[in-house]
Amino acid sequence: MTISAERPTETAAGTAAPAGPRRVSWTNRPGWMSQHLGTALVLAFLGYLLGHWWGNHIAGNYHYINGASGQNSVADFLALLLMVVGWLVGIGALNYPIAKLFGREAVEEAPAKGMSRYFRYTLDHKVVGMQYVVGTLLFLFTGGLLAMAIRTELLNPTVHIFNPGTYIEIVSEHGTIMMMMATSVVVGPLGNYLVPLMIGSRRMAFPRIEAFSFWIFSAGYMVIFSALFYGGFPTGWTGYAPLQNQAGPGMISYLFGFAVIGMGMIAAGFNIAVTIINYRAPGMTWSRVPMFVWSILATASLLTLATPVLFSAGLFGILDHVVLTSLYVNEHGGSSYLWENLFWFFGHPEVYIMALPGFGIVAEIVPVFTRKPLFAYKVAAAGMMGVALLSFFVWQHHLFQSGINPDMRPLFMLTTELISIPTGFIYLVGMGSLYKSKMRLEIPMLFSLALYFNFLIGGITGVFLSDVPVNVTVHGSFFVLSHFHYTIMGGLIFAFMAGLYYWLPKMTGYMMNKKLGLWHFWTMFIFFNMTFFPMFIIGLLGQPRRVFEYAHGLQGLNDFSSISAFCLGASFLLFFWNLMYSMIINPKKAPANPWDSLGLEWQTANPVPLYNFERIPVIVTEPYRYSEPGAPAYADFGGGGSDGGSSGAVGSSVEE
Amino acid sequence: MTDTYKDSTAPNATPEEREFEFRSHIGSIWTGGRLAIGVATFMYASLAFAYFYLRSSNNSHLWRIPGQLAPLYYGWTILICMLVMAGLGMYGHSRLRKGFTNDFQVAGWTGVAAGLIALFFQIWELVVLPFYPGSSGYASTFVAFVVMNIMTIVFATYWLETAVARSLRLRKELGGTRPELSSAHTARSFRANVSSMSYYLGYVGIISIGFFLMFYVQ
Amino acid sequence: MNNEPRHMRRIVTAWVIASVIGDLLWWFLVGPHIPPGNMTESAHWNQFDFNVLAVTAIPVVFMVWLWMGYALVNWRDKPGVPDPVGGEAAKAPYRVQAAWISITSIVVIAAAIYGTVALIGDHGSGGGEGPNPVWAPEGAVAANTAAIQGKATWSPAGHQPLVVQVIAQQWKFTYRYPAFGGMETSRLILPVGTDVVFDVTSLDVIHDFWAYQLSVKADANPGVNNVAFADTHQTGQFMVRCDELCGIWHGAMYNSGRILSKTAFMAWATKTEAQNASNTKYLPPFAWTYTPDANGASGGLYPDGNVTPYSPYDTYGAKQPAS
Structure with missing residues (x-):
């Protein structure tokens, strides 16, 4: 009995052994027969029809399912389910799982070239990142348009543009689409694109799960968008239960949409967490991991562990609608509180899923533009992990007035306020980094500073909300609405913009136009604050959320807010114009390292080759050793395989 | 869990780099397996939460209509089949580590068969339920449990089946060398996968006992 | 180094002045108009609570804003600004970190304790307390x-x-x-x-x-x-x-x-x-529902009579206060 010889060549042969005709995937087959976005759309459409027919076939005669509305929930659900399945089959997501049933492993394939790979089930994390950029911007744009509609309706307290049903439909779709977008807006595009580059890896741990996460995320867009054609759902993004059971077929789109997006979130978080844990380059100990990667690790853990609860909650809701269980129906032994608990048990970690990546981006960007080491690195990492951990223990602060566990309110008040301690770490890090720095106010830095400005307001008002006596007045009012727009939009979206301006030169090879960028930044910053700050006052003055009629005395403030909101929308048009202009109309080639960053992602060739690194880098020191004469480069690329790490000296190559 | 290694070994990777990436790959299988248990735990925890929450609130006195119970024989059959699947998966893994691929394959195929039987009965049970889904809190959570259990059985059986199928094909790919003995990367990757799988199956076994007690024992 | 202005002293002075002014303005000018006003005991105390949090928050906000503003003015990349310090000297001083962490912790925990006292002392502060209120006025x-x-x-x-x-x-x-x-x-x-x-x-x-x-x-x-x-x-x-x-x-x-x-x-x-x-005279003086109950007009939900009969008072109020 011999142990087979350890010969590298043979191992390599074992790796690529099944050469020849045993192709597992069709994704790269040329021509219209191959699997791409087109086939996915066709199969999704066919799946939708099939599901609808099937549902009507098996349940068309059940009056208690059809109900008074004449809608058949079974058919509605099966249509959406088979639509998603068809979409996944069409894009080729199931090829590999099916091949595995026959014991096959993936075959090394020549990667697709050119634009076509962006429309396929591509396994390159950089392609998935770019797909996510487009996908999340699509979500953002849809949600933004709906927000414009909301603000239009609120221009006048009594004269209506939409009827109340349409208005609630718009509000609910806006909330849900934006929440779905916000869960993935950084982890999807920037996380997928940058994490392997920043940890010095050539790949993700599970590229197929990664590609799956994007394609099911885009399927989620179709599902939630379909609600508009079903008359929407009246529950807002929180989907509270008796109303949920009362609602029409659009509710199924909401429940199933969250379940589908949830699967995407689990898949994305799973892959990224495993990658960060296992694929760090040699020498990258936990104290040398870039801050952005820390934040994405914390986020990915939350995504992986909290989202299953959302999935279950959505599943329960679907069962209530489709097979008429009574999980959320008080009268039949269920409980509407069950939904509130499950939803918020997911919902609060979700809030930090939407905050932590923003912290990571600014912590990554600030040292570059202050030319200083990050202040208190370990505190920052501890802050992020601390927030992630604590976020599992605060969910009932959404339910202070609900009558659930009133005696637990002091406890949840305490845990909620404790979260401001690790959040405060992020401020310590940011503010400390400014001390005696040499700040360069490039666009990414401006957006980062704006995050510190906005999130401060959002965070402090969060303390007000967590205080039960004050909560009595502000709960469910425009105050809370403004609070979470300050944290999610003022925090995450500003950070996302900072990240795009900062990393797009890496991702696309072209610089964003600075002049347009400045216009974009200042309009967005000013009009964001002008839109949402008045809402604190509106809320304090007694306007509840999601209303289409309000007190006459509040019209002035509401109009101010609405008009600012239109300007804010226009600033997003500026952003899209900048994107078009800088990337397509008048592209300016970016220097290899436009911001003089020491980060690993900037040390790769541009455009990034398929396998990222010529040689796997060896990390030799801490990140962020700026302004330190004689500091070693962050990574050793083994014999000048790259341009070499830049030294710590200041030397701007940015074109002013 | 072996979704991983093949398609991106850089063409110019040095043997050292390949070994380094391979270690990361093995680590990913380990971490991924445990994380999958974490995902499943949170999912089942929300079901258990629903169960105990509805049970303790007993809204409208309808947590459970007296005498209402899911078909016990089905419950036992499913439980035993799932335990057999889990046990055989773990047993197969231990035999594989000792070098007996055939034992692993026989145990694996038997386990897959047990999983399929469990799946069949779990689905068929819905047909013979003596209550309708919305009749009580218990009935509702039971239906939710059935759906979740179907997903679990499908996933566990799938994982076991792919592992066994892989072991058969691997032998051909390795040119007759037995997968438990080869040091080829594919074989090591396969063994890591089986190891993660056996942990997961053990978890499934525990879960199935716990939820059997909750739902079938009055 | 002697030419270097004493940054910290400047910032702290400006911060103290701004915070004191801000707090006083808030407390005397804005605070009395903060909703919900004085119509009830809890409205009064909730307004007071809001203002306590506000005067705590104002110095925090001013600190960050002043710091950022000062940094924007003085620590920009422009002629005359010295290069930032790198290396060991740029490491975050331990005492700063410790001070920050302990001060934020103290403030936060104090806020939580204060909130709890206010909540309990004011009988739930007007918030919904469920079927069995834990903190209630006498009687x-x-x-x-x-x-x-x-x-x-x-x-x-x-x-x-x-x-x-x-x-x-x-x-x-x-x-x-x-x-x-x-x-x-x-x-x-x-x-x-x-x-x-x-x-x-x-x-x-x-x-x-x-x-x-x-x-x-x-x-x-x-x-x-x-x-x-x-x-x-x-x-x-x-x-x-x-x-x-x-x-x-x-x-x-x-x-x-x-x-x-x-x-x-x-x-x-x-x-x-x-x-x-x-x-x-046809209505109950108190009830949680108008819907027919399981023993009601429809003859009960379950024809087999397996539902335990119950009185209107402990129906939906299985968790009502014991009488």
Whole structure:
């Protein structure tokens, strides 16, 4: 009995052994027969029809399912389910799982070239990142348009543009689409694109799960968008239960949409967490991991562990609608509180899923533009992990007035306020980094500073909300609405913009136009604050959320807010114009390292080759050793395989 | 869990780099397996939460209509089949580590068969339920449990089946060398996968006992 | 290094001055106008609470803003600014980190303790406390129990708490006064100088009873009794809004209420009770539902009779206070 010889060549042969005709995937087959976005759309459409027919076939005669509305929930659900399945089959997501049933492993394939790979089930994390950029911007744009509609309706307290049903439909779709977008807006595009580059890896741990996460995320867009054609759902993004059971077929789109997006979130978080844990380059100990990667690790853990609860909650809701269980129906032994608990048990970690990546981006960007080491690195990492951990223990602060566990309110008040301690770490890090720095106010830095400005307001008002006596007045009012727009939009979206301006030169090879960028930044910053700050006052003055009629005395403030909101929308048009202009109309080639960053992602060739690194880098020191004469480069690329790490000296190559 | 290694070994990777990436790959299988248990735990925890929450609130006195119970024989059959699947998966893994691929394959195929039987009965049970889904809190959570259990059985059986199928094909790919003995990367990757799988199956076994007690024992 | 301005001293001085001014302005100019005002005891204390948090928050906000502003002015990449320090010297001083962490922790924990004291001391601060209120004004729980059993009374003399049942449905509020024969009104009228017990419930979906100026907010859950308290201080008009999305006309679900003097209230109540007597005699003085129960008109949900019979009082109120 011999142990087979350890010969590298043979191992390599074992790796690529099944050469020849045993192709597992069709994704790269040329021509219209191959699997791409087109086939996915066709199969999704066919799946939708099939599901609808099937549902009507098996349940068309059940009056208690059809109900008074004449809608058949079974058919509605099966249509959406088979639509998603068809979409996944069409894009080729199931090829590999099916091949595995026959014991096959993936075959090394020549990667697709050119634009076509962006429309396929591509396994390159950089392609998935770019797909996510487009996908999340699509979500953002849809949600933004709906927000414009909301603000239009609120221009006048009594004269209506939409009827109340349409208005609630718009509000609910806006909330849900934006929440779905916000869960993935950084982890999807920037996380997928940058994490392997920043940890010095050539790949993700599970590229197929990664590609799956994007394609099911885009399927989620179709599902939630379909609600508009079903008359929407009246529950807002929180989907509270008796109303949920009362609602029409659009509710199924909401429940199933969250379940589908949830699967995407689990898949994305799973892959990224495993990658960060296992694929760090040699020498990258936990104290040398870039801050952005820390934040994405914390986020990915939350995504992986909290989202299953959302999935279950959505599943329960679907069962209530489709097979008429009574999980959320008080009268039949269920409980509407069950939904509130499950939803918020997911919902609060979700809030930090939407905050932590923003912290990571600014912590990554600030040292570059202050030319200083990050202040208190370990505190920052501890802050992020601390927030992630604590976020599992605060969910009932959404339910202070609900009558659930009133005696637990002091406890949840305490845990909620404790979260401001690790959040405060992020401020310590940011503010400390400014001390005696040499700040360069490039666009990414401006957006980062704006995050510190906005999130401060959002965070402090969060303390007000967590205080039960004050909560009595502000709960469910425009105050809370403004609070979470300050944290999610003022925090995450500003950070996302900072990240795009900062990393797009890496991702696309072209610089964003600075002049347009400045216009974009200042309009967005000013009009964001002008839109949402008045809402604190509106809320304090007694306007509840999601209303289409309000007190006459509040019209002035509401109009101010609405008009600012239109300007804010226009600033997003500026952003899209900048994107078009800088990337397509008048592209300016970016220097290899436009911001003089020491980060690993900037040390790769541009455009990034398929396998990222010529040689796997060896990390030799801490990140962020700026302004330190004689500091070693962050990574050793083994014999000048790259341009070499830049030294710590200041030397701007940015074109002013 | 072996979704991983093949398609991106850089063409110019040095043997050292390949070994380094391979270690990361093995680590990913380990971490991924445990994380999958974490995902499943949170999912089942929300079901258990629903169960105990509805049970303790007993809204409208309808947590459970007296005498209402899911078909016990089905419950036992499913439980035993799932335990057999889990046990055989773990047993197969231990035999594989000792070098007996055939034992692993026989145990694996038997386990897959047990999983399929469990799946069949779990689905068929819905047909013979003596209550309708919305009749009580218990009935509702039971239906939710059935759906979740179907997903679990499908996933566990799938994982076991792919592992066994892989072991058969691997032998051909390795040119007759037995997968438990080869040091080829594919074989090591396969063994890591089986190891993660056996942990997961053990978890499934525990879960199935716990939820059997909750739902079938009055 | 001597030419280097003393940054910290400048910033701290500016911060102290700004914070003191900001806090004083807030406390004396803005604070008294912060909602919900002074109409009830809890409104007063919740306003006070808001202002305490505000004067705590203002220095924090000013600190960050001043720091950022100062940095933007002085520590920019422009001629004359020295290169930042790198290497060991740029490491974050341990004492700064420790100070930051301990100060934030102290502030945060103090805020939590203060909030808890305010919550308990003010009998739940007007928030919904579920079917078994944990912190209640004296005598309120007993009065509520009596009302649930249909034995409520109220008179202007003495300090008897008044029990009002708030019934929300799509899309209106109905107020039922068990002490006055279970009369129902669509406007909430209350006496001044009285502990009011609100039993908030809903007939369909989740609503939220928000009496804005009274600083009362309690979710109206179907089949659940969510109790909140208010101690009325001033007469006048107040606003009631639904604060939980309850369907398409959620935005139109509001009405107003009034606090009257005790005698005026008594006169109004007696008159209304007499007017409504012909209807109220068919209605229970207190109930969590209008829907037929399992023993009700439809003959019960289960023809096999397996549902344990129960009385109207412990139906949906399986968790009601023990009588």
